[in-house]
Amino acid sequence: MSICENIKEIQYNISYAALKSGRTAKDIKLLAVTKTIPVNIIKEAVNCGITAIGENKVQEFLSKYEELGNILEYHFIGALQTNKVKYLINKVALIHSVDSFKLAQEINRQSSKIGTISDVLIEINIGNELSKSGVSKENIYGLLDKISVFPNISIKGLMTIPPFTANNEKTREYFKRMFNLFIDIRAKKLDNVNMDFLSMGMSMDYIIAIEEGANIVRIGNKIFGERKKED
Numbered sequence: 231m232s233i234c235e236n237i238k239e240i241q242y243n244i245s246y247a248a249l250k251s252g253r254t255a256k257d258i259k260l261l262a263v264t265k266t267i268p269v270n271i272i273k274e275a276v277n278c279g280i281t282a283i284g285e286n287k288v289q290e291f292l293s294k295y296e297e298l299g300n301i302l303e304y305h306f307i308g309a310l311q312t313n314k315v316k317y318l319i320n321k322v323a324l325i326h327s328v329d330s331f332k333l334a335q336e337i338n339r340q341s342s343k344i345g346t347i348s349d350v351l352i353e354i355n356i357g358n359e360l361s362k363s364g365v366s367k368e369n370i371y372g373l374l375d376k377i378s379v380f381p382n383i384s385i386k387g388l389m390t391i392p393p394f395t396a397n398n399e400k401t402r403e404y405f406k407r408m409f410n411l412f413i414d415i416r417a418k419k420l421d422n423v424n425m426d427f428l429s430m431g432m433s434m435d436y437i438i439a440i441e442e443g444a445n446i447v448r449i450g451n452k453i454f455g456e457r458k459k460e461d
């Protein structure tokens with residue numbers, strides 16, 4: 231299938247899953263994950279309706295940003311080192327991967343330098359996996375407490391990558407946990423903590439994620455085909 235056909239099919243599935251969870255397609259943002267994908271192919275996706283892309287490496291993001299410019303909204307979805315934060319500020323719409331005080335502090339510092347406010351999501355390690363980044367459910371409130379005071383950061387929601395499992399119902403259970411956490415945090419009405427976005431769901435599980443409340447899905451393979459193994 232072509233990229234356009236892939237996107238159409240995904241958009242159809244998104245609409246259907248949104249309806250199942252009491253929403254419509256307009257409520258769900260489709261983020262095309264373009265890591266390893268060259269600019270000419272990204273342009274093809276843009277011609278087929280993609281308006282936002284996610285990248286996970288700073289260097290790769292920067293070169294695509296320079297070539298593609300403002301035809302797109304950019305999201306940063308990968309592990310972020312503090313020394314690279316400065317390259318993202320004012321260029322990305324949302325950083326999905328904030329999981330430490332140190333990282334938040336640097337985003338605040340760099341944003342304040344140029345007088346901007348950066349929107350971020352807090353990455354949650356919902357399966358408490360040793361190998362994964364993200365803050366645990368147990369530590370989220372402590373972290374929110376410390377970083378919500380930063381004037382140049384705006385907390386907009388949560389992101390997760392659930393543990394890999396071939397069992398859909400297990401995956402659904404992790405998404406449910408995320409949604410409950412999202413709702414709990416929202417109900418607390420903390421200063422400078424808005425729960426607008428719940429970023430979860432990738433090629434293999436985006437339909438389940440939307441059914442369980444996601445409103446940003448991050449999809450690579452299902453749009454562009456299998457990537458060469460990189461991690």
Ligand SMILES: *Cc1c(COP(=O)(O)O)cnc(C)c1O
Nearest residue numbers: 263286307432433448449450451
């Ligand atoms: C690569 C990646 C995705 C997309 O994964 P696919 O399986 O290609 O859809 C989503 N989120 C993050 C953080 C990623 O690194």
